[in-house]
Amino acid sequence: MNKDARIYVAGHNGLVGSAIVRRLRAEGCDRLLLRTRRELDLADGAQVRKFFDTERPEYVFLAAAKVGGIYANDTYPADFIRDNLQIEVNVIDAAWRTGVKKLCFLGSSCIYPKHAPQPMKEECLLTGPLEPTNEWYAIAKIAGIKLCQAYRRQYGFDAISLMPTNLYGPGDNFDLQNSHVLPALIRKFHEAKLRGDPSVTVWGTGKPRREFLHVDDLADACVFLMRHYEDEAIINVGVGEDVSIAELAAMVKDVVGFRGGIVYDQTKPDGTPRKLLDVSRLTALGWRPRIALREGIASTYRWFCERHATELRLAG
Numbered sequence: 001m002n003k004d005a006r007i008y009v010a011g012h013n014g015l016v017g018s019a020i021v022r023r024l025r026a027e028g029c030d031r032l033l034l035r036t037r038r039e040l041d042l043a044d045g046a047q048v049r050k051f052f053d054t055e056r057p058e059y060v061f062l063a064a065a066k067v068g069g070i071y072a073n074d075t076y077p078a079d080f081i082r083d084n085l086q087i088e089v090n091v092i093d094a095a096w097r098t099g100v101k102k103l104c105f106l107g108s109s110c111i112y113p114k115h116a117p118q119p120m121k122e123e124c125l126l127t128g129p130l131e132p133t134n135e136w137y138a139i140a141k142i143a144g145i146k147l148c149q150a151y152r153r154q155y156g157f158d159a160i161s162l163m164p165t166n167l168y169g170p171g172d173n174f175d176l177q178n179s180h181v182l183p184a185l186i187r188k189f190h191e192a193k194l195r196g197d198p199s200v201t202v203w204g205t206g207k208p209r210r211e212f213l214h215v216d217d218l219a220d221a222c223v224f225l226m227r228h229y230e231d232e233a234i235i236n237v238g239v240g241e242d243v244s245i246a247e248l249a250a251m252v253k254d255v256v257g258f259r260g261g262i263v264y265d266q267t268k269p270d271g272t273p274r275k276l277l278d279v280s281r282l283t284a285l286g287w288r289p290r291i292a293l294r295e296g297i298a299s300t301y302r303w304f305c306e307r308h309a310t311e312l313r314l315a316g
Helices: 015-026 045-055 070-075 077-097 132-155 181-195 215-228 245-256 280-284 293-307
Strands: 007-010 059-062 102-106 159-164 166-168 199-203 212-214 235-237 261-265
Touching: 007 015, 015 215, 045 077, 059 077, 059 215, 070 077, 070 132, 077 102, 077 132, 077 159, 102 132, 102 215, 132 159, 159 215, 166 181, 166 215, 166 293, 181 199, 181 245, 181 293, 199 245, 212 215, 212 293, 215 235, 235 280, 245 261, 245 293
Parallel strands: 007 059, 059 102, 102 159, 159 235, 166 212, 199 261
Antiparallel strands: none
C-alpha cells in the first residue's frame, strides 16, 4: 500500500475513520475515497456495489459502524446488530467482488467473553458468554471477523481483522446518553466546572478496569498492520495497561480543573469487570503506542473545548 494507491476509508467522519484519514494524509496519500452517509449508505447493498464497481478502490479500511456506550447498546439492540451486520456484509462482499487488494476490518475488544482471563488473548474469542449490555454489537463484530476469515479461506481474499481496545481522542462522541465512558466524563466534569457544582456523579462503583488507546495510535497501527500483517487470525491493538474507572475519573477531573467531589451511583451497571488486551502478538511485529493516557486526555479536552465548549456553555 503506497501513497499513490486508491484507498477507501469507510466511516471517515467517525472517531476511527477520521484518524485513519489524518494518518494517511500525513504521509502523502492523496487518492483517498471518502463518502458521507448521505452520499453512500453502507446498509444499502445496491449503493455499495455501485460505489465499488465505479471507484475500484485498491485498499479498504472498514471503520464504519454503529457504536455507543452501555445505555445505547441496552436501549437499541436491534439497531446495533442489524446495522452493523448490513455494513459488514455489503462492504466485505463488494470489496472481494471488485478485486480489492486488501481490507482491514475494525472489530472491538467487546467480542471477548465477559469473564475472559486477563489480559485477553486473541484465542479467547468464542470461549464463553458475552457481556449482556453490549452483546448485540459484539455478535455483529464477531460476524465481521468470521466474514473476513471465510472470504480468505474460500476466495483467497486478503482481509485482516483488528481488535482495538477502548478508544478516545479528537472526533469522539460527547453525548451523555450515547457516548463511551471517557468522553462522557470529560463533558460531565466540564459542565460541572461551568456550573460550579459541588460534585459529579459517575455510573457504577468505579471498580471496573479499562484500557484506553488514543485513536491516533490506533490509526498508526492500522496503517502498520495493513503493510506488515497477513493472516486470518485476529490481532489485538491496545496499550497493554489499564486503569480503574475511579482512577480515570480522578485523572479527567484533574485535567479539566474541576474542584468538586466525585459520587458513584452504584445503582447503575458496571459492565464487564475488566477489559485488558494481551498485545504481545502486535508488539512482536514491532509496533507500540506513543501517546500516554494523561497526555491524550489533555489533548482531547483541548479539542473538545475548541469544538464543543461554546455550544455546550450553559446560560448564566
